[in-house]
Amino acid sequence: MTTGYRLTAATGIHKGDREYQQDQVAVFTHPRAPGCLLAVLADGMGGRSGGRKASDQVLMTARQLFERFSPTTDDAPSMLRQIAQEAHIVIRLTAISAEQEPHSTIALFLINPGADANWLHAGDSRIYHFSSGRMAKRTLDHSYVQALVDRGEITEEEAHTHPQSNILMGCLGTEDDPVFSLDYIPKLKSGDVIMSCSDGLWHYFTPEELAYVLESLSPREASEFLIEKARSRGKGGGDNISLAIVKIEDF
Numbered sequence: 001m002t003t004g005y006r007l008t009a010a011t012g013i014h015k016g017d018r019e020y021q022q023d024q025v026a027v028f029t030h031p032r033a034p035g036c037l038l039a040v041l042a043d044g045m046g047g048r049s050g051g052r053k054a055s056d057q058v059l060m061t062a063r064q065l066f067e068r069f070s071p072t073t074d075d076a077p078s079m080l081r082q083i084a085q086e087a088h089i090v091i092r093l094t095a096i097s098a099e100q101e102p103h104s105t106i107a108l109f110l111i112n113p114g115a116d117a118n119w120l121h122a123g124d125s126r127i128y129h130f131s132s133g134r135m136a137k138r139t140l141d142h143s144y145v146q147a148l149v150d151r152g153e154i155t156e157e158e159a160h161t162h163p164q165s166n167i168l169m170g171c172l173g174t175e176d177d178p179v180f181s182l183d184y185i186p187k188l189k190s191g192d193v194i195m196s197c198s199d200g201l202w203h204y205f206t207p208e209e210l211a212y213v214l215e216s217l218s219p220r221e222a223s224e225f226l227i228e229k230a231r232s233r234g235k236g237g238g239d240n241i242s243l244a245i246v247k248i249e250d251f
Contacts, residue, residue, distance in 0.1 A: 012241070091104060107123075111188070121142075127139045131193075192247070194245075
């Protein structure tokens with residue numbers, strides 16, 4: 001599917017039950033290339049202002065580099081990697097003046113005019129691809145519990161309630177260079193949905209629940225519904241919530 005489609009998008013953000021909002025999320029449309037967009041999500045960590053400074057930096061870097069990106073001549077994975085690397089360096093520099101060590105996850109996905117998609121992530125903010133009403137694939141968290149799942153020591157269900165589920169094995173702003181994972185979807189089709197979200201959202205849903213909601217509702221309706229349901233399931237202990245949803249539809 002290279003012609004005759006449109007993209008509908010929505011973002012959602014909520015402080016949850018935390019005192020401060022350290023998530024940031026945005027969807028940028030390309031200034032010169034119709035049908036090209038970049039969704040950016042960052043879950044900041046570190047003190048009252050440190051985490052927000054880190055997530056702000058991810059969005060600022062992404063917007064600046066995306067505006068210079070040419071979908072027809074530039075390499076998409078290289079651009080995503082450059083965003084992550086540059087944001088990481090600046091976050092490391094801001095750590096000098098921040099009250100606590102600032103860090104951030106990153107989850108980026110780029111949809112090109114030809115309806116293919118690239119994504120990159122570091123940390124435990126996730127990107128999902130849903131197709132034909134089912135989860136086609138998702139990112140694997142750079143976290144301690146995901147490593148346990150990968151080794152077969154615990155199940156996905158046990159990972160949700162593991163007491164060390166907040167320990168990350170990689171994110172932006174760390175002393176060591178972070179590990180980025182990239183993936184590629186060669187062709188999106190009508191009805192496909194890509195969603196990025198922070199752990200304050202995905203923690204409360206199965207992939208089957210997410211698939212059903214995203215197929216049944218528009219991106220805006222799904223965003224509002226999922227935040228409301230995550231708030232309810234958090235029972236007063238919910239983290240910051242952020243998400244970006246993009247749906248591919250026929251004209």
